[in-house]
Amino acid sequence: MNKDKVKIGIYELTGCAGDALLILDCENELLDIFKAADIQSFSMAKSDNIDGNLDVVLVEGSVSTEREVEELKDIRKRSQLVVAIGLCATVGGIQARFTNPKEWEKNFKKVYGDVKMEHTPPLQSKPIDDYVKVDYYLPGCPIGKEQFLHLFTRIVKGAPPEKYPRPVCVTCKFKENDCLLNRDILCLGPLTADGCGAACISHNLPCVGCWGPVEGANLTSEYYLLKEKGFDVEYIKKKMANYSGTKIAEFFEKIKEEKK
Numbered sequence: 001m002n003k004d005k006v007k008i009g010i011y012e013l014t015g016c017a018g019d020a021l022l023i024l025d026c027e028n029e030l031l032d033i034f035k036a037a038d039i040q041s042f043s044m045a046k047s048d049n050i051d052g053n054l055d056v057v058l059v060e061g062s063v064s065t066e067r068e069v070e071e072l073k074d075i076r077k078r079s080q081l082v083v084a085i086g087l088c089a090t091v092g093g094i095q096a097r098f099t100n101p102k103e104w105e106k107n108f109k110k111v112y113g114d115v116k117m118e119h120t121p122p123l124q125s126k127p128i129d130d131y132v133k134v135d136y137y138l139p140g141c142p143i144g145k146e147q148f149l150h151l152f153t154r155i156v157k158g159a160p161p162e163k164y165p166r167p168v169c170v171t172c173k174f175k176e177n178d179c180l181l182n183r184d185i186l187c188l189g190p191l192t193a194d195g196c197g198a199a200c201i202s203h204n205l206p207c208v209g210c211w212g213p214v215e216g217a218n219l220t221s222e223y224y225l226l227k228e229k230g231f232d233v234e235y236i237k238k239k240m241a242n243y244s245g246t247k248i249a250e251f252f253e254k255i256k257e258e259k260k
């Protein structure tokens, strides 16, 4: 243990563990990562984990059991800064993509029947900021390697991580790609935070929104534009909901109200 190094914990809640794997996949940088910080807890990478006080924690995954709520609250108490990494931690993930969240229990029963999970009762999947204060966010499904290394370098130097305030369309325009919407291809670039540098469109594929919703996205305009272009309403909803987690449900409620 080194007193001068930033003490970091990396924790996983419900998800596919893709973000933790992405960190491990930084093969050329991994030794430098472990040298640059005092990584006290990272169960995907080491077995001598310590649950003590930390400077920074990176939390992957959504909260979807009562035990995870307790675990997360304990992590928050022990750390100066909490960073949500990956789409599940930032917006709830694909497991939170209900267009009608009131149907969670019904859907749960459809999959698991009447089985009682007493050891750790399940909850509807939620992003971590539904339960604790989050200081910074690194979205992405999964997070990108380059963006993770930027974030990691900044936190070990005591600087705040970068934010991703612009939609994918901005970089897409800088790269002079032809707009796919003009070719009547469903693209979610206007609604999605740009951390990937418009990767898919630059390979002639539409954005499906894997970096999650950008702040201030004009959902109404995109919804009606896609409708005008003749896309089926249920298809639009599914596409828009896929990577938006819990944040999209209110929008669909509003659309339903407008139709009444």
Ligand code: SF4
Binding pocket: 168, 169, 170, 172, 173, 177, 178, 179, 180, 181, 187, 188, 189, 190, 198, 201, 207
């Ligand atoms: S192709 Fe997609 S990301 Fe690019 S400008 Fe058009 S809508 Fe935006």
Ligand code: SF4
Binding pocket: 168, 192, 193, 196, 197, 198, 199, 200, 201, 206, 207, 208, 209, 210, 211, 212
């Ligand atoms: S789906 Fe969208 S946000 Fe995800 S990598 Fe492709 S362009 Fe980027």
